[in-house]
Amino acid sequence: MPDISRVAENSSPNGATASPVRYIGVSKRYPGAESDAVHDLNLEVPAGEICVLVGPSGCGKTTAMRMVNRTVEITEGDILIGDRSVKDGDGAKLRREIGYVIQQIGLFPHRTISQNIATVPNLLDWGKPRIEERVKTLLELIGLDPEMGDRYPSQLSGGQQQRVGVARALAVDPPVMLMDEPFGAIDPINRSRLQNEFLRLQAELRKTILFVTHDVDEAIKMGDKIAVMRKGGEVAQFATPTELLMEPADDFVEDFVGADRALKRLALMRVKDVDLWEAPLTRAGEPTGPVKTALAASDIEVPHPLLVDGENRPIGWLSDRDLLAERVPAIPDSIADLKIDADQTLRDGLAALLQSGSLYAPVVDGRGRLTGVLSAEIVSDFLASPEAAEIAIPAVDRPHE
Amino acid sequence: MNELLLPIAEVSGDFFKDRSGGGCIQDNKLFCPGWVADNYDRYVDPTLQHLVLVLSSVAAGFLIAFALAILAHRHRWLSSPFLAGTGILYTIPSISFFFLLLPITGRGQLTAIIALTAFTLQIIFRNITTGLRNVPPNVTEAARGVGLTSQQMLWRVELPLALPEIVAGLRIATVSTVALATLAVFANGGGLGAEIIVGSNITFKTGIIVAGGIAVIMAILFDGLILLAGKLLTPWERAAL
Numbered sequence: 345m346p347d348i349s350r351v352a353e354n355s356s357p358n359g360a361t362a363s364p365v366r367y368i369g370v371s372k373r374y375p376g377a378e379s380d381a382v383h384d385l386n387l388e389v390p391a392g393e394i395c396v397l398v399g400p401s402g403c404g405k406t407t408a409m410r411m412v413n414r415t416v417e418i419t420e421g422d423i424l425i426g427d428r429s430v431k432d433g434d435g436a437k438l439r440r441e442i443g444y445v446i447q448q449i450g451l452f453p454h455r456t457i458s459q460n461i462a463t464v465p466n467l468l469d470w471g472k473p474r475i476e477e478r479v480k481t482l483l484e485l486i487g488l489d490p491e492m493g494d495r496y497p498s499q500l501s502g503g504q505q506q507r508v509g510v511a512r513a514l515a516v517d518p519p520v521m522l523m524d525e526p527f528g529a530i531d532p533i534n535r536s537r538l539q540n541e542f543l544r545l546q547a548e549l550r551k552t553i554l555f556v557t558h559d560v561d562e563a564i565k566m567g568d569k570i571a572v573m574r575k576g577g578e579v580a581q582f583a584t585p586t587e588l589l590m591e592p593a594d595d596f597v598e599d600f601v602g603a604d605r606a607l608k609r610l611a612l613m614r615v616k617d618v619d620l621w622e623a624p625l626t627r628a629g630e631p632t633g634p635v636k637t638a639l640a641a642s643d644i645e646v647p648h649p650l651l652v653d654g655e656n657r658p659i660g661w662l663s664d665r666d667l668l669a670e671r672v673p674a675i676p677d678s679i680a681d682l683k684i685d686a687d688q689t690l691r692d693g694l695a696a697l698l699q700s701g702s703l704y705a706p707v708v709d710g711r712g713r714l715t716g717v718l719s720a721e722i723v724s725d726f727l728a729s730p731e732a733a734e735i736a737i738p739a740v741d742r743p744h745e
Numbered sequence: 746m747n748e749l750l751l752p753i754a755e756v757s758g759d760f761f762k763d764r765s766g767g768g769c770i771q772d773n774k775l776f777c778p779g780w781v782a783d784n785y786d787r788y789v790d791p792t793l794q795h796l797v798l799v800l801s802s803v804a805a806g807f808l809i810a811f812a813l814a815i816l817a818h819r820h821r822w823l824s825s826p827f828l829a830g831t832g833i834l835y836t837i838p839s840i841s842f843f844f845l846l847l848p849i850t851g852r853g854q855l856t857a858i859i860a861l862t863a864f865t866l867q868i869i870f871r872n873i874t875t876g877l878r879n880v881p882p883n884v885t886e887a888a889r890g891v892g893l894t895s896q897q898m899l900w901r902v903e904l905p906l907a908l909p910e911i912v913a914g915l916r917i918a919t920v921s922t923v924a925l926a927t928l929a930v931f932a933n934g935g936g937l938g939a940e941i942i943v944g945s946n947i948t949f950k951t952g953i954i955v956a957g958g959i960a961v962i963m964a965i966l967f968d969g970l971i972l973l974a975g976k977l978l979t980p981w982e983r984a985a986l
Contacts (some may be wrong), residue, residue: 454906497986512891
């Protein structure tokens with residue numbers, strides 16, 4: 345793993361911070377077209393957040409994004425970065441101040457990895473020592489061996505090339521980044537890994553990011569805010585992932601988000617984020633009396649006592665037969681095979697429960713110590729609760745391991 | 746016509762320089778090494794003239810075709826007329842070209858170079874434009890997206906990536922110009938063609954073989970040199986995985 349904390353200190357040579365991006369009544373009509381590709385778009389992306397533009401192909405999401413760096417010119421309206429209009433000044437100069445990552449990565453095949461990363465610093469005449477230092481820092485940041493810097497893009501794997509593409513976009517520490525389906529050309533397994541890596545990076549860098557994708561799962565995973573766009577270049581809904589999943593604005597959004605949106609919502613939460621049940625605990629050799637008393641209580645959540653060891657690590661569930669003895673046996677009737685990791689997503693936790701055919705299972709922390717009991721009932725109660733509609737965990741803090 | 750043809754008698758005066766005692770010429774073998782050893786000096790000037798013809802016409806052709814290709818790259822609509830124009834030049838038989846130029850530039854090296862230059866345009870132009878067109882769109886999109894101006898894009902991205910095609914065009918143009926330049930003799934432009942004409946008017950053929958052989962070797966050498974230069978200029982093409 346790259347040492348992000350050290351890198352982040354060096355990553356603001358200009359003292360650049362993230363800037364908010366505001367679309368004010370932005371429309372785009374291509375010459376000769378009968379209707380707008382993007383129509384009267386009003387969006388506000390707060391500094392340091394990831395805003396995902398998602399929608400079916402032809403909905404204008406890429407056009408909307410490209411107007412920010414004027415690779416597509418605005419027909420009507422304005423886009424502000426901070427309080428500066430993107431229309432002011434020279435387009436090429438503007439683009440040097442905005443990070444840009446595209447699906448096909450677009451590394452320069454004739455330049456080495458280091459030269460690729462140094463593209464914008466070179467354009468800005470940073471001078472050799474500063475550029476070399478920056479390239480070194482960025483190679484570290486993306487977890488590439490410094491000697492890879494002398495290779496050509498064709499000598500790197502797809503995933504490595506994608507990382508270099510991100511490093512090139514980050515080279516001058518731009519306040520805003522545009523990412524056009526940046527993980528679209530990567531196979532599913534590596535895509536998930538790169539997404540996670542990127543979220544970890546973003547947790548440190550806190551750039552304002554406009555992120556285009558057609559994949560609603562990716563949007564939910566990466567977005568702090570999601571703008572669902574429909575044909576005609578209009579925003580159907582602009583909301584947090586939770587809002588989108590809880591209350592789709594209309595049939596189009598509901599359809600687009602998918603019938604499994606309840607399950608998708610579960611992927612936004614970790615097991616440890618919900619109120620878990622408490623089981624009566626007992627240890628081997630203890631008298632069974634107190635446990636029996638606890639079980640007799642009316643507000644009991646788990647009907648069986650859980651046997652734990654000295655470190656509070658769950659061993660198994662005690663049956664009624666186990667409780668007939670005077671003292672708690674060392675080996676209970678039913679060993680707890682299934683233990684759910686508290687850091688797992690609620691969705692994975694539920695899947696584990698369903699797969700093992702259990703109604704509930706102990707939840708453990710990183711050291712295997714009990715933190716509570718998860719049941720299918722907790723999950724369904726959580727989905728029905730008003731609290732579930734209000735959670736807004738920043739993308740970088742959400743479960744993405 | 747007469748005024749263009751070489752006065753054979755003049756050059757053939759010392760053609761029979763033969764220190765082998767005449768045996769070689771009398772036997773009239775197809776190839777006579779002894780005669781070559783005695784007469785190699787007579788090929789020095791024609792070879793140098795040939796080099797001048799080839800180098801100056803390929804250089805001029807490259808500069809013109811390059812300028813045309815850049816123009817056509819900027820303004821796509823120019824591409825077809827340029828292609829048609831260079832195509833017409835390419836199809837004019839070289840000897841008629843010399844005659845057409847006669848009233849303007851007269852007989853001599855310049856006439857030959859102009860005609861030879863005209864022949865290289867089509868090949869070089871075509872290859873440069875193809876090379877520029879084959880630059881992957883994702884690369885130009887990224888280049889624009891990170892803030893290269895169209896000038897910077899052309900010189901730093903598009904032309905370097907078009908190099909393999911440009912080099913290929915230069916190789917074909919150079920090799921064919923080495924061969925075509927043997928016809929420069931009809932414009933009184935010198936070169937190895939003179940020796941071939943002289944040889945073709947007598948039954949002793951060694952002279953033709955030597956002059957033709959020099960042209961072939963010259964073509965191979967140029968081809969190899971340009972190939973090598975191209976490889977050195979495009980290290981990324983050889984980057985092993």
